Amino acid sequence: TLVFDYPTITEMVERVMALLFPDTEAAASESSSNQSDRPAFASTIVPIQPHGSRPPYFFVSGILGTVLDLQPLSQALDSEQPFYGLRSLGLDEAIPPYTTMEAIAAYHIHALQAVQSTGPYHLGGYSFGGKVAFEMAQQLQKQGARVASLTLIDIQRQVPAIEQTADQWSDIQYITELAKFYQGLVDQPLVLSPDDFSKAHDPLQVLQTALQTAGQTMTTLDLQRALAVYKANTQASAAYRPQPLKGIPVTLIRAETVGALGDYLPNAAQTDHDPTWGWQPLVDTLTVKTVPGNHFTLLRFPHVWTLAQTFSDTLHGQDLPSE
Known part of the structure; x- marks a missing residue:
């Protein structure tokens, strides 16, 4: 949603710099602004x-x-x-x-x-x-x-x-299911095999690489947050x-x-x-x-x-x- 929240190039650059380099002056400036101007x-x-x-x-x-x-x-x-x-x-x-x-x-x-x-x-x-x-x-x-x-x-x-047992899913299963939704979102098959996640030291990085190959670049932080949101939403849906x-x-x-x-x-x-x-x-x-x-x-x-x-x-x- 950064595209809508930060509509000018300058605002977008400052926001991205703050996310990538949180110790920079840009990040400090944004933090100060958040405390004084934003609820x-x-x-x-x-x-x-x-x-x-x-x-x-x-x-x-x-x-x-x-x-x-x-x-x-x-x-x-x-x-x-x-x-x-x-x-x-x-x-x-x-x-x-x-x-x-x-x-x-x-x-x-x-x-x-x-x-x-x-x-x-x-x-x-x-x-x-x-x-x-x-x-x-x-x-x-x-x-x-x-x-x-x-x-x-x-x-x-x-x-x-498939969703009724979501509260029992492992992290690997959540990442596997998340990959299905991203595959539909990017409208092309992700370069993944069934064993890629289970054998990987960092399954989320495997998904990140597959998305990048498909032209969907996401930072590690973005993907971590996306996984947390997907988990929470899936659990909410299953219980509702x-x-x-x-x-x-x-x-x-x-x-x-x-x-x-x-x-x-x-x-x-x-x-x-x-x-x-x-x-x-x-x-x-x-x-x-x-x-x-x-x-x-x-x-x-x-x-x-x-x-x-x-x-x-x-x-x-x-x-x-x-x-």
């Missing part, structure tokens, strides 16, 4: 596109916690649509991430209300973020706030079988049992192509049996829509144009300008 609360709000005349949309990131993959969706939406991402705590700061859905949602609400203090709210989330958004809607409703719409993108209600949510229109948007995420999402036969992926019993009004692409590519061009159109129809009933 202790680390906001998880990322203003991807904060301008426009329409009510803002708040969208929770997927299980990796980053909002960078949400930028194409923001670009494809109408220029009058403010679009805020909600990233995972712990990616950009030395703060342990929360490990329950309830705590994650409560923290995001705190950040959200610094931008929009009262409802009605428009919420959404991608994959894991859909469950976070669902819990946020629950908590906001209990606070007496109005949630005008809730959009869930490619996420089922049930805990997938969403409760009925009444009085809020909910839209589930599914990818047409299933299977990109393996056992984490229903297969074609399971989807035919229950197109609502388990959400129908919990809500009053549920609309299910499908968009081109798979779990990962629906957020990328050209498929994201259709996703953005579906978003626009859900929120405003208006057409987007053609690309």
Whole structure:
């Protein structure tokens, strides 16, 4: 999220220097600034596109916690649509991430209300973020706030079988599963064999090297934080049992192509049996829509144009300008 938090080259360079060389004057300057100018609360709000005349949309990131993959969706939406991402705590700061859905949602609400203090709210989330958004809607409703719409993108209600034992996973298994998500994110196979992690002295470095080969450069610190966030989010997802949510229109948007995420999402036969992926019993009004692409590519061009159109129809009933 540095791209959005530090939009100028000078600010970006100073921030990167502070991260790479914490003993330098730049780091000392930033530390002093943090203490005097910034609150202790680390906001998880990322203003991807904060301008426009329409009510803002708040969208929770997927299980990796980053909002960078949400930028194409923001670009494809109408220029009058403010679009805020909600990233995972712990990616950009030395703060342990929360490990329950309830705590994650409560923290995001705190950040959200610094931008929009009262409802009605428009919420959404991608994959894991859909469950976070669902819990946020629950908590906001209990606070007496109005949630005008809730959009869930490619996420089922049930805990997938592979995730049910996440609290027993070893570090190697977490890194192995994390690699699957990064492989979808970079949209190409990572150069890894099944034994690479189990035989390695430093499994995380093996993943770091594979990502670098695929053109995705991450520092050791970034990858350590990403692993911590992935662990916390996986544990939160595995333990979460969403409760009925009444009085809020909910839209589930599914990818047409299933299977990109393996056992984490229903297969074609399971989807035919229950197109609502388990959400129908919990809500009053549920609309299910499908968009081109798979779990990962629906957020990328050209498929994201259709996703953005579906978003626009859900929120405003208006057409987007053609690309």
